[in-house]
Amino acid sequence: MGILAVAAKPKISKQLDPPAGDLAMHDIDAVSPRNVTVRFDAPLPDDKPLEKVNIRDVAREAGVSVATVSMVLNDNPRISRGTQVRVQKMIERLGYRPNRLAQGLSSKYTQVLAVMLPPLRHALADAYFGEIISGIVDRAGKLGHKMMIEQAKPQFIKEGKHLELYERRFVDGILCLGFNEKHTFLADLAGPQYPMILVDNRFGDQLLDCVHCDYRLGAEQAMNCLLQLGHRTIGMIYAAPESPTSRDVMDVYKTRLVEAGTAPADSWMADGMFTDEGGAAAAQELITRHPNITAILCGNDKMALGAIRSLTLHGYQVPRDVSIIGFDDLQHLAFSNPSLTTVHLPLYELGVLACERLIEKVRGKVERVAEVLPTHLVLRESTSMARRLADAR
Amino acid sequence: MGILAVAAKPKISKQLDPPAGDLAMHDIDAVSPRNVTVRFDAPLPDDKPLEKVNIRDVAREAGVSVATVSMVLNDNPRISRGTQVRVQKMIERLGYRPNRLAQGLSSKYTQVLAVMLPPLRHALADAYFGEIISGIVDRAGKLGHKMMIEQAKPQFIKEGKHLELYERRFVDGILCLGFNEKHTFLADLAGPQYPMILVDNRFGDQLLDCVHCDYRLGAEQAMNCLLQLGHRTIGMIYAAPESPTSRDVMDVYKTRLVEAGTAPADSWMADGMFTDEGGAAAAQELITRHPNITAILCGNDKMALGAIRSLTLHGYQVPRDVSIIGFDDLQHLAFSNPSLTTVHLPLYELGVLACERLIEKVRGKVERVAEVLPTHLVLRESTSMARRLADAR
DNA sequence: ATCATATAGTAAACTGGTTAACAATTGCTA
DNA sequence: TAGCAATTGTTAACCAGTTTACTATATGAT
Numbered sequence: 001m002g003i004l005a006v007a008a009k010p011k012i013s014k015q016l017d018p019p020a021g022d023l024a025m026h027d028i029d030a031v032s033p034r035n036v037t038v039r040f041d042a043p044l045p046d047d048k049p050l051e052k053v054n055i056r057d058v059a060r061e062a063g064v065s066v067a068t069v070s071m072v073l074n075d076n077p078r079i080s081r082g083t084q085v086r087v088q089k090m091i092e093r094l095g096y097r098p099n100r101l102a103q104g105l106s107s108k109y110t111q112v113l114a115v116m117l118p119p120l121r122h123a124l125a126d127a128y129f130g131e132i133i134s135g136i137v138d139r140a141g142k143l144g145h146k147m148m149i150e151q152a153k154p155q156f157i158k159e160g161k162h163l164e165l166y167e168r169r170f171v172d173g174i175l176c177l178g179f180n181e182k183h184t185f186l187a188d189l190a191g192p193q194y195p196m197i198l199v200d201n202r203f204g205d206q207l208l209d210c211v212h213c214d215y216r217l218g219a220e221q222a223m224n225c226l227l228q229l230g231h232r233t234i235g236m237i238y239a240a241p242e243s244p245t246s247r248d249v250m251d252v253y254k255t256r257l258v259e260a261g262t263a264p265a266d267s268w269m270a271d272g273m274f275t276d277e278g279g280a281a282a283a284q285e286l287i288t289r290h291p292n293i294t295a296i297l298c299g300n301d302k303m304a305l306g307a308i309r310s311l312t313l314h315g316y317q318v319p320r321d322v323s324i325i326g327f328d329d330l331q332h333l334a335f336s337n338p339s340l341t342t343v344h345l346p347l348y349e350l351g352v353l354a355c356e357r358l359i360e361k362v363r364g365k366v367e368r369v370a371e372v373l374p375t376h377l378v379l380r381e382s383t384s385m386a387r388r389l390a391d392a393r
Numbered sequence: 394m395g396i397l398a399v400a401a402k403p404k405i406s407k408q409l410d411p412p413a414g415d416l417a418m419h420d421i422d423a424v425s426p427r428n429v430t431v432r433f434d435a436p437l438p439d440d441k442p443l444e445k446v447n448i449r450d451v452a453r454e455a456g457v458s459v460a461t462v463s464m465v466l467n468d469n470p471r472i473s474r475g476t477q478v479r480v481q482k483m484i485e486r487l488g489y490r491p492n493r494l495a496q497g498l499s500s501k502y503t504q505v506l507a508v509m510l511p512p513l514r515h516a517l518a519d520a521y522f523g524e525i526i527s528g529i530v531d532r533a534g535k536l537g538h539k540m541m542i543e544q545a546k547p548q549f550i551k552e553g554k555h556l557e558l559y560e561r562r563f564v565d566g567i568l569c570l571g572f573n574e575k576h577t578f579l580a581d582l583a584g585p586q587y588p589m590i591l592v593d594n595r596f597g598d599q600l601l602d603c604v605h606c607d608y609r610l611g612a613e614q615a616m617n618c619l620l621q622l623g624h625r626t627i628g629m630i631y632a633a634p635e636s637p638t639s640r641d642v643m644d645v646y647k648t649r650l651v652e653a654g655t656a657p658a659d660s661w662m663a664d665g666m667f668t669d670e671g672g673a674a675a676a677q678e679l680i681t682r683h684p685n686i687t688a689i690l691c692g693n694d695k696m697a698l699g700a701i702r703s704l705t706l707h708g709y710q711v712p713r714d715v716s717i718i719g720f721d722d723l724q725h726l727a728f729s730n731p732s733l734t735t736v737h738l739p740l741y742e743l744g745v746l747a748c749e750r751l752i753e754k755v756r757g758k759v760e761r762v763a764e765v766l767p768t769h770l771v772l773r774e775s776t777s778m779a780r781r782l783a784d785a786r
Numbered sequence: 787a788t789c790a791t792a793t794a795g796t797a798a799a800c801t802g803g804t805t806a807a808c809a810a811t812t813g814c815t816a
Numbered sequence: 817t818a819g820c821a822a823t824t825g826t827t828a829a830c831c832a833g834t835t836t837a838c839t840a841t842a843t844g845a846t
Contacts, residue, residue, distance in 0.1 A: 054832055065796050070834055080794060100561045101498040102832030106801045110494065112541070122527040122741060125724060130518035137517065137542050141549075146563060148505070148541045149530050156534075168493045170539060276728040302725065309728045331518060332695065335669040335702045337730040348515060447802055458826050463804055473824060495802035499831050 053094045062090040073098055104169060112146045113358060114171045116162070118178040119153045127330045128300065128347065129177055132199060135351020136175060143359055150174075157185045166194050172362045175199050175354050180243035195361045197369055199354045200347070204244050209361065209369035211354045215245040215327075218343040218375035219252035222297055222325050225341070225377055230386035231295040231323060232262050235286040237272040237279055237307060238299045246299060249327070253297055268293070272303035279306025287311065287322070294386045295323040301330045304340055308382060319384040329378050338381035346373045446487045455483040466491055497562060505539045506751060507564045509555065511571040512546045520723045521693065521740065522570055525592060528744020529568060536752055543567075550578045559587050565755045568592050568747050573636035588754045590762055592747045593740070594638050602754065602762035604747045608638040608720075611736040611768035612645035615690055615718050618734070618770055623779035624688040624716060625655050628679040630665040630672055630700060632692045639692060642720070646690055661686070665696035672699025680704060680715070687779045688716040694723045697733055701775060712777035722771050731774035739766045 055073075059066045064087060071079045072087040079087075090096075104110040115133055117123040124130065133149075140147045148171065152162065162185060165171050173195035179186055180201055189196040190207055198210040226234055236253050240246050250269070257264045267289050270282035279302060286293055298304035304326030308318045316322050318338055326333070329344035350373055360366045448466075452459045457480060464472050465480040472480075483489075497503040508526055510516040517523065526542075533540045541564065545555065555578060558564050566588035572579055573594055582589040583600055591603040619627055629646050633639050643662070650657040660682050663675035672695060679686055691697035697719030701711045709715050711731055719726070722737035743766055753759045 056832080066833080067796060067798095067835080068794090071795090074834085078794065083794080097557055097560045099498070099832050100563060101494045101503065102801090103834080104801095105492070105494040105498055105803085105832080106834040108834095122524060122724075124517070124527040124530065125520045125523035127518045127520060127523070130520070130523055131515060133542070134515040134517040137544060141544065141546075146541050146543075148539050149526070150539075151530060151534065153534075164490055167490045170493060276725055280728070305725060305728045309730065309732075312730055331515075332669055332698060332725070335673070335698045337702065337705055339702075449802080459803080460805075460826060460828095461824090464825090467804085471824065476824080492802050495831090496804080497831095498802080498833085499804040501804095 053096045055096070055098065058087070058090055058094055058096050061094065062087045109172050109362065110169055111144060112148060112171045113140060113355070114148045114150050114165055114174045116174050116176045116179075117149065117151045118183070119151055119156075120178075123151060123178070124149070126302075127332070128302075128328055131330075131347035132177055132351040132354075135348040135353075136355045137351075139352040139355040140359075143356070145172075145355075145359060152179075152183070152185070163188060163194070173197070173358045175358055180240055180246075182242045195358060197354050197358045197361065200345075200350055201243055201245050202370070206370070209357070211350060211357060211369065211371045211373070212245055213345045213347075213350060214372045214374050215248040216252055218327060218345065219249040219297075220256070221375065221377040222327070222343050223252060223256040225379070225383060226295045226297065226323065226325060227256065227260055229295075229323065229383060232257075232260060232386070233290065233293050233295075234262075234264075234268070235290065235293045235296040236264075236269045236298075237282040237286070237296060237303050238269055239272050239274040239278070239303065241271070249297075249299060272299065272306065274300055274302060276302050276306035276309070279303025280310035281306075283307035283310045284314065287314065287316065293322065295325070295383070298324060298326045301326040301328040301333050301340060301342055304342065304382070305333060305336060308336070308338070308340075319382050321387065323383040323386075325383055334380065341380045341383040342378050343375050344378045345375055349373060446489045448489070448491065451480070451483055451487060451489050454487065455480045502755065503562055503565050504537060505541060505564045506533060506748070507541045507543050507558055507567045509567050509569045509572075510542065510544045511576075512544055512549075513571075516544060516571070517542070519695075520725070521695075521721055524723075524740035525570055525744040525747075528741040528746075529748045530744075532745045532748040533752075536749070538565075538748075538752065545572075545576070545578070556581060556587070566590075566751045568751055573633055573639075575635045588751060590747050590751045590754065593738075593743055594636055595763070597637050599763070602750070604743060604750060604762065604764045604766070605638055606738045606740075606743060607765045607767050608641040609645055611720060611738065612642040612690075613649070614768060614770040615720070615736050616645060616649040618772070618776060619688045619690065619716065619718060620649065620653055622688075622716065622776060625650075625653060625779070626683065626686050626688075627655075627657075627661070628683065628686045628689040629657075629662045630675040630679070630689060630691045630696050631662055632665050632667040632671070632696065634664070642690075642692060665692065665699065667693055667695060669695050669699035669702070672696025673703035674699075676700035676703045677707065680707065680709065686715065688718070688776070691717060691719045694719040694721040694726050694733060694735055697735065697775070698726060698729060701729070701731070701733075712775050714780065716776040716779075718776055727773065734773045734776040735771050736768050737771050738768055742766060 055066055055069050059069045062069065064083060068079060068083060069087055072084055100111070115136060117129060120126070137147050150165070156162065165174065174189065175197055176186060177199045179198065181203055186198065186203070186208060196209065198208050200212045202208070202210040202212055234257060236250070238246055238250055241250065254264050268286070270285045272278040272282040279298060282303065283296060283306065286296060296307055298307055304324050308324050311318055311322055318324055324340070326340050326342035327345065329342045333340040333342065353371060353373065357366065357369045357371070361369060448459055448462050452462045455462065457476060461472060461476060462480055465477055493504070508529060510522060513519070530540050543558065549555065558567065567582065568590055569579060570592045572591065574596055579591065579596070579601060589602065591601045593605045595601070595603040595605055627650060629643070631639055631643055634643065647657050661679070663678045665671040665675040672691060675696065676689060676699065679689065689700055691700055697717050701717050704711055704715055711717055717733070719733050719735035720738065722735045726733040726735065746764060746766065750759065750762045750764070754762060
């Protein structure tokens with residue numbers, strides 16, 4: 001039964017050695033040239049990574065059929081404990097690793113998911129997306145899946161590459177981050193043949209599977225905080241008003257102000273486009289229009305940072321003159337000056353959940369996904385009592 | 394030659410229609426109910442995404458062999474202009490999309506690359522990595538490649554999953570971000586059978602392909618700035634001293650101080666671990682040990698932010714009392730208070746370059762990669778003239 | 787002893803491409 | 817006009833798995 005006779009190994013070895021020598025010559029300002037040969041010999045001890053053993057090799061050496069090995073690989077109960085162990089041993093002995101292209105080709109699944117990002121410049125550099133993706137990658141890894149990243153550039157969508165992702169069998173499913181109802185291409189992914197989950201948003205008509213943070217709750221928490229601190233003339237910097245979750249926040253903002261006896265005018269609100277720059281511009285606009293504003297609710301932390309920045313530059317002190325509250329709870333904003341009071345969104349957990357549900361959906365274990373995760377307030381330095389009250393003391 | 398007779402389409406169609414109807418029923422708080430049916434009918438005009446046409450179908454309908462279609466697909470010059478056009482037309486007519494698992498299985502390449510990140514918590518949420526990855530994803534897309542994300546958790550490496558990535562044919566090559574010489578597993582990927590590029594670092598012994606920023610230049614620029622502002626007692630917050638690029642910065646820091654007549658003691662340096670918290674702690678340590686320090690050079694922006702934060706909390710004003718300078722030029726630190734003077738690292742461009750070179754390497758078009766990208770200083774508010782000089786005026 | 791059923795494994799078809807070796811046609815030279 | 821190469825396309829082997837239908841043996845009930 002002896003060990004598999006791998007063909008032609010010496011030849012390959014010979015082919016590889018000279019380049020190694022060549023490379024050593026490039027070793028211009030080498031720190032420790034003596035290491036050169038060692039490193040290159042190490043991975044080629046004439047055996048380890050070169051053999052390319054396939055399922056037929058394993059079958060032959062284990063004295064079973066290819067089908068049996070395949071079933072062992074997939075924990076098929078049809079295989080007896082005895083053969084299971086025997087084959088497994090041979091698999092390890094030969095260092096066999098199934099080719100996943102072949103697996104994907106003949107099975108139904110690729111074990112790969114995609115994250116689709118909006119076509120923003122340097123979208124990945126945004127910690128908001130980063131947190132979510134971190135959660136996705138972690139969970140995907142645990143569930144034996146790989147993750148790929150795509151950006152939905154206009155051209156990409158026009159060419160139908162988002163559908164191609166499924167049709168060419170790149171992925172089993174897609175997680176869409178940072179999209180809203182304006183992104184109509186999402187409707188292409190509505191059928192059961194295109195498993196997809198919309199992350200941290202929903203479609204108003206409830207047609208797409210989704211998981212998102214409870215922005216209504218978050219907005220309540222933020223408004224409670226500001227109102228309890230005595231603020232009444234509260235401005236808002238929103239973004240993407242076409243997004244249902246954005247509208248949640250805006251709704252609560254308006255409702256709570258009306259309840260508090262102050263009817264909010266549209267001029268109390270400005271669009272900050274989710275960016276620092278936008279937030280800065282919006283804050284300036286608000287404070288110019290209404291110098292009596294004592295607090296601003298911001299749709300995300302970036303805009304809040306921009307708002308603080310621009311208010312400070314214009315001679316207002318935060319929080320003494322104006323309190324600022326954000327949404328997201330990005331890590332580094334705990335270290336800004338002043339540190340930011342904000343609504344914590346469980347973005348990492350959201351990524352984990354989305355990933356889990358998507359895989360279930362791919363496997364047909366769930367029909368419909370629509371889950372909401374709670375938020376909580378993180379009280380820091382950018383908020384304080386409303387000025388009138390503070391002065392009255 | 395009539396159109397391909399696809400089997401059993403009506404059946405499938407029937408299976409799919411009812412669910413579509415079902416979903417429409419979920420249309421609870423519909424924004425524009427009239428769109429609902431439109432949306433669902435559009436992708437299912439009885440034909441488009443259901444047929445699953447393969448290369449044999451195309452061949453049959455176009456009246457050529459499968460090999461010919463394959464060659465058309467791959468722009469093989471062996472095919473005449475005439476057939477090329479004819480086959481291409483049929484491909485479009487049938488909406489044929491080659492199955493990339495099959496392509497990968499029979500060809501040499503998968504057209505997929507991986508980005509490997511260090512096992513930090515929420516690594517993706519770090520804008521430093523995000524910038525680089527943005528560049529990688531953009532370029533990969535343009536070059537017809539997909540990108541997957543992996544994290545090098547200890548368990549992952551122990552199980553040899555990094556090699557599995559190649560051996561199971563998940564990817565053609567790997568880009569390693571955020572690693573240094575302590576991560577010995579990288580040596581496993583030294584051979585030409587494992588195309589890999591180390592991004593924004595190098596191995597001291599020059600054995601691994603790499604592209605990185607010119608940290609020496611960056612350090613010179615930062616030190617020039619501080620020295621010209623009159624600072625002489627300059628502290629440093631470093632991180633990962635085992636990293637060659639970190640050592641570049643430390644070297645320049647020491648050399649320039651010696652040149653300026655001030656011999657730096659080790660107590661002028663503290664490890665900030667690349668985090669905000671670490672930077673805060675390190676700054677406190679430095680200022681406690683040497684209250685006369687007037688400037689601090691920080692190994693990255695996060696630590697600089699932490700340093701500013703902790704100095705401010707301890708009653709020091711930045712930059713009046715202490716100037717702070719960082720490395721990275723992360724977007725949002727232009728909006729912090731005070732905004733950060735920093736060395737701009739071309740991280741996005743680095744990602745682009747790394748991706749390009751890796752693909753060339755996979756294709757055997759380059760032997761050895763070792764490129765360096767220049768940095769430049771971004772002067773903002775966190776630096777000012779040294780106090781003694783300012784006072785003397 | 788006989789038939790039905792469970793259990794364990796196998797052979798062969800199938801997934802959907804690429805590519806090396808071969809064949810047919812055409813153009814050009816000697 | 818035979819001989820040769822160049823052009824263009826085809827045949828068939830190959831990549832490396834999964835899965836269905838079938839077979840052989842062991843078990844249990846009648």
